[in-house]
Amino acid sequence: xxxxxxxxxxxxxxxxxxxxxxxxxxxxxxxxxxxxxxxxxxxxxxxxxxxxxxxxxxxxxxxxxxxxxxxxxxxxxxxxxxxxxxxxxxxxxxxxxxxxxxxxxxxxxxxxxxxxxxxxxxxxxxxxxxxxxxxxxxxxxxxxxxxxxxxxxxxxxxxxxxxxxxxxxxxxxxxxxxxxxxxxxxxxxxxxxxxxxxxxxxxxxxxxxxxxxxxxxxxxxxxxxxxxxxxxxxxxxxxxxxxxxxxxxxxxxxxxxxxxxxxxxxxxxxxxxxxxxxxxxxxxxxxxxxxxxxxxxxxxxxxxxxxxxxxxxxxxxxxxxxxxxxxxxxxxxxxxxxxxxxxxxxxxxxxxxxxxxxxxxxxxxxxxxxxxxxxxxxxxxxxxxxxxxxxxxxxxxxxxxxxxxxxx
Amino acid sequence: xxxxxxxxxxxxxxxxxxxxxxxxxxxxxxxxxxxxxxxxxxxxxxxxxxxxxxxxxxxxxxxxxxxxxxxxxxxxxxxxxxxxxxxxxxxxxxxxxxxxxxxxxxxxxxxxxxxxxxxxxxxxxxxxxxxxxxxxxxxxxxxxxxxxxxxxxxxxxxxxxxxxxxxxxxxxxxxxxxxxxxxxxxxxxxxxxxxxxxxxxxxxxxxxxxxxxxxxxxxxxxxxxxxxxxxxxxxxxxxxxxxxxxxxxxxxxxxxxxxxxxxxxxxxxxxxxxxxxxxxxxxxxxxxxxxxxxxxxxxxxxxxxxxxxxxxxxxxxxxxxxxxxxxxxxxxxxxxxxxxxxxxxxxxxxxxxxxxxxxxxxxxxxxxxxxxxxxxxxxxxxxxxxxxxxxxxxxxxxxxxxxxxxxx
Numbered sequence: 001x002x003x004x005x006x007x008x009x010x011x012x013x014x015x016x017x018x019x020x021x022x023x024x025x026x027x028x029x030x031x032x033x034x035x036x037x038x039x040x041x042x043x044x045x046x047x048x049x050x051x052x053x054x055x056x057x058x059x060x061x062x063x064x065x066x067x068x069x070x071x072x073x074x075x076x077x078x079x080x081x082x083x084x085x086x087x088x089x090x091x092x093x094x095x096x097x098x099x100x101x102x103x104x105x106x107x108x109x110x111x112x113x114x115x116x117x118x119x120x121x122x123x124x125x126x127x128x129x130x131x132x133x134x135x136x137x138x139x140x141x142x143x144x145x146x147x148x149x150x151x152x153x154x155x156x157x158x159x160x161x162x163x164x165x166x167x168x169x170x171x172x173x174x175x176x177x178x179x180x181x182x183x184x185x186x187x188x189x190x191x192x193x194x195x196x197x198x199x200x201x202x203x204x205x206x207x208x209x210x211x212x213x214x215x216x217x218x219x220x221x222x223x224x225x226x227x228x229x230x231x232x233x234x235x236x237x238x239x240x241x242x243x244x245x246x247x248x249x250x251x252x253x254x255x256x257x258x259x260x261x262x263x264x265x266x267x268x269x270x271x272x273x274x275x276x277x278x279x280x281x282x283x284x285x286x287x288x289x290x291x292x293x294x295x296x297x298x299x300x301x302x303x304x305x306x307x308x309x310x311x312x313x314x315x316x317x318x319x320x321x322x323x324x325x326x327x328x329x330x331x332x333x334x335x336x337x338x339x340x341x342x343x344x345x346x347x348x349x350x351x352x353x354x355x356x357x358x359x360x361x362x363x364x365x366x367x368x369x370x371x372x373x374x375x376x377x378x379x380x381x382x383x384x385x386x387x388x389x390x391x392x393x394x395x396x397x398x399x400x401x402x403x404x405x406x407x408x
Numbered sequence: 409x410x411x412x413x414x415x416x417x418x419x420x421x422x423x424x425x426x427x428x429x430x431x432x433x434x435x436x437x438x439x440x441x442x443x444x445x446x447x448x449x450x451x452x453x454x455x456x457x458x459x460x461x462x463x464x465x466x467x468x469x470x471x472x473x474x475x476x477x478x479x480x481x482x483x484x485x486x487x488x489x490x491x492x493x494x495x496x497x498x499x500x501x502x503x504x505x506x507x508x509x510x511x512x513x514x515x516x517x518x519x520x521x522x523x524x525x526x527x528x529x530x531x532x533x534x535x536x537x538x539x540x541x542x543x544x545x546x547x548x549x550x551x552x553x554x555x556x557x558x559x560x561x562x563x564x565x566x567x568x569x570x571x572x573x574x575x576x577x578x579x580x581x582x583x584x585x586x587x588x589x590x591x592x593x594x595x596x597x598x599x600x601x602x603x604x605x606x607x608x609x610x611x612x613x614x615x616x617x618x619x620x621x622x623x624x625x626x627x628x629x630x631x632x633x634x635x636x637x638x639x640x641x642x643x644x645x646x647x648x649x650x651x652x653x654x655x656x657x658x659x660x661x662x663x664x665x666x667x668x669x670x671x672x673x674x675x676x677x678x679x680x681x682x683x684x685x686x687x688x689x690x691x692x693x694x695x696x697x698x699x700x701x702x703x704x705x706x707x708x709x710x711x712x713x714x715x716x717x718x719x720x721x722x723x724x725x726x727x728x729x730x731x732x733x734x735x736x737x738x739x740x741x742x743x744x745x746x747x748x749x750x751x752x753x754x755x756x757x758x759x760x761x762x763x764x765x766x767x768x769x770x771x772x773x774x775x776x777x778x779x780x781x782x783x784x785x786x787x788x789x790x791x792x793x794x795x796x797x798x799x800x801x802x803x804x805x806x807x808x809x810x811x812x813x814x815x816x
Contacts, residue, residue: 399463
């Protein structure tokens, strides 16, 4: 018998939910028909995870770090750097990164749409912005839809500046200001304001935007900068756990965290990071990747999107699609499989909540418990009890026979 | 009614396990016939302990400290000092101690057996080593079988040196080297290498070894030094909890931790620290010791040995013997009884794992739960839930009516 097992971690973003009246008080997960998950549950053990602590409402970035065993108190430096890495921008320590929304500014200079009419892609627009004349080197890339990332490179800059995004429409964007008295922060605020003004001018006259306006679509003629953060390298998964590792994810944030932690990013055709993603392709790719890597993380975003939209029926149906795509897991040997959420996104709230997320662990050596169905309240009765986000990796390493001894 | 109760903590080393096919998926504890433990469970409450945290794989030393309420992050300074105290060597702060294996070096200077053919005792051999001429004062004692402890005494020495034990046979022992640049570490490495070389010469010509070789047994002609640590006194159990206390244990590590924490060590004839130990004598002695002490710890090693040997049947049978020996507990009054493991030693792994250990607490005032059998998965459903190693002593003090108030 091989002592060491592989680890396959499946994260359904925003999986956890609350009772829904139209489901006779069941959650979307509880209401969903999930024969594969139930089989895994029957032959596995269940529990609940408080990803950042009991009742703490996690962000997407912090919760993902915690599930990988990186305490965000130590390793979280803002979302921007992870988005930028995920967008394919190389970074050096000290570079300052932002997540970017391509947005619409109306003729009065007010924000008309924070997502530029949910534009499909902004690659050409981002390219046009390379002409901006700035006193720092910079890099800007579009990712999916209206999203992208911007990095200011070099020395003498600081992430300690405010955002220009008021999160409202019909108002002028905010002026970016330093949040401390350092020359670096003042300098960066000034660089950012100048960058935004030049970007607005370049984007306004860009042919793609002219065409959009002709077609009565909102032009993507402005940038909203959020999640400013200074990049610092993280210790790698290999250094921390001795594992070769890979991530399969559609969304740039999760790719970025993978890159920051030295994981391979395996691209999957049709992995969109949204509800229309190619689930079967992702699952099959994950299974293949387990042949060459010790630790594979499969991130599925759709559950979260349906939660944010308050679409309980959609969330339930998506979970059923995930269940079907996981059929292939039945014949994975020598692998500890864990499936959980990074946080709850209750449809009733349309936002992240601090409700604990259900956890399912299956594989050789697991103390199989008596719970036969995967759902929030079934999981609460499971043999794993209630653990924290940072406990997950130690538990998986332990079950996989890969934990180092503390003491002798 | 007397408010304060006594506390009787029984630690079955390596008790926790994983499902075993030949036991139809039960663990050795679950498969064992344990009427006494089940009666204690029925009238008590159960739970799980993550001794060093969820999934963390505990050593024997760190886990024992945690169960006594001493955070190893603060109080663990290597295994050597505890082994030396347990072997009966007096220590002063700063003394550097090692655990010792008497081993066999072949004629080519290679390690032939790390345990010298599992020699029965080395007391005379250890005595012969007192003739070694070293520039520091030292003390060496044999404990059970091939085991012992060595202490370098005085100033100008450091525990920051490597071991000579590669854990392999058929290779030369490693040269001991300093792990930092201090003169103390360099000095200690040099002292240790010289000590080992002299020990080899003295042991080689010792009559006991001559006799062993004549009888085709491996001579115990070399020392492997491990677990280097510098001794520092710990706050006593009396200081921390206000309890008079005693330990009953066969193995020198647990006696050493008892001495370090100011507990009385009660010797029991036939307590071997192994599977052949006199369980009834240990239990009866513990019961008597409760007449004179507030807090008694009974440590039973055998469960761990069977786990390390991968002997599930042996582990199950040993647990049944423990159960029988605990019959006497039925009529202990005014005592909170807690029984748990210091870690899991699953037979399938033949080593410590980070799986949670089952906990049973019985005594006046305990919130008796509905669980009627003592086993890993029954414990997971118990009223105590899932706690950490450092939580155990506060809970026992609380139930015994001996906890100090935090605030007013």
